[in-house]
Amino acid sequence: MSIKIKEIRNDFPILSQLNRGKPLAYLDNAASSQKPKCVIDALSKYYKKQNSNVHRGVYALAEEAENEYRMARQTIANWLNVESEEIIFVRGATEALNLVAQSFSKKYLIKGDSVILSQMEHHANIVPWQMIAEEKGLRVKVAPINHDGSLNRKELSNLLSDETSKVLSLCHISNSLGTINPIEEIISEAHEHGVHVVVDGAQSVPHTILDLKKMDCDFFAFSGHKVFGPMGIGVLYGKKELLAEMPPYQGGGDMIDQVSFNGTTFAPHPQRFEAGTPNVAGAIGLATALRYLKGHDLSALAEYESTLLHYAQSGLKEIPGLTIHGTTKDKAAVISFSIEEVHPYDLSTLLDSEGIAIRTGHHCCQPLMEVLGVQSTARASFAFYNTLEEAERFVTAVKKSVEILK
Secondary structure (H helix, E strand, C coil), X not given: CCCCHHHHHHXXXXXXXXXXXXXXXXXXXXXXXXXXXXXXXXXXXXHHXXXXXXXXXXXXXXXXXXXXXXXXXXXXXXHHCCCHXXXXXXXXXXXXXXXXXXXXXXXXXXXXXXXXXXXXXXXXXXXXXXXXXXXXXXXXXXXXXXXXXXXXXHHHHHHHCCCCEEEEEEECECCCCCEECCHHHHHHHHHHCCCEEEEECCCCCCCXXXXXHHHCCXXXXXXXHHHCCCCCCEEEEECXXXXXXXXXXXXXXXXXXXXXXXXXXXXXXXXXXXXXXXXXXHHHHHHHHHHHHHCXXXXXXXXXXXXXXXXXXXXXXXXXXXXXXCCCCCECCEEEEEECCECHHHHHHHHHHCCEECEEEXXXXXXXXXXXXXXXXXXXXXXXXXXXXXXXXXXXXXXXXXXXXX
């Protein structure tokens, strides 16, 4: 394994700045990633030289914007190994999951059907299903997790075999625990029972090599800002045969075929699900971020992130009273932890004074926090632009903070 960490860090302008007078150690990548200069430049170029609304413009500027927008969709489709017509642009994974919950359920689910979730889900993969369940008389069932944060496969299998089960909506990687679910195995088992699978891929796209054709999920959602792209843009992938039968999620411009006061007909997918003015700059920025990643050895980056994870975890385990939540053997570079008699907010504040940025709170996983028996945790999450020196600073700062706070 060999990555040129100094060159990589030079690609990310924000990493060179100071935080509270100390070198910034940004360890909050599960919340949002930093952006390489090429993404920033792509956004600037669009607004300086290409800015125009897409669809129906026949002048040169509009045609150029339309072409860039179309190429962005194709770039993302190629990255995921799917067809461009199966890529729907949304604001982020949250909107993508809401879209599936509403539109898929209205077409395919009836009163008494069940949707399966897991205890490790983000609120964005819980609340939309609760909302549509209340509206349509569906049931929401929950697969438990094991003590190490892994999914209880036996209990999940029992839920999948229930004849009322129609949808499984599951995170690929837990944003709080770092647990990597064996998603292909789970999808295969679900399909054996006729259960459709929605994958929340917000945490997996930045850290894993994906082939959605091979994965065989029915839907896959992710956010641009977690994969080194802009905020306000995301993607929903859906199998075209399912999208073709699903009703629109929102109404407005560009999602229609014909409109009259006697009724409206709708455009085919993906346009049917993209009402209103699209985030053209965001789509271009996201495609640029994926092209940036393609220029690196993704396996080497993942191995390096694993090195950072294990280095930091080993140091934290030396601290008396510290519990790491999520201890599966193979996990993403996320460490959620709690310390006896130390409030996560106080810890984060002291780390901030050392230039170290981590996240505290329930991480939009309140049901999971209840399972863990805590109200909140501290969370450090790494990306390939972080360094071993930053991991060491983090561990040292936690030890120092514990001495102050206890």
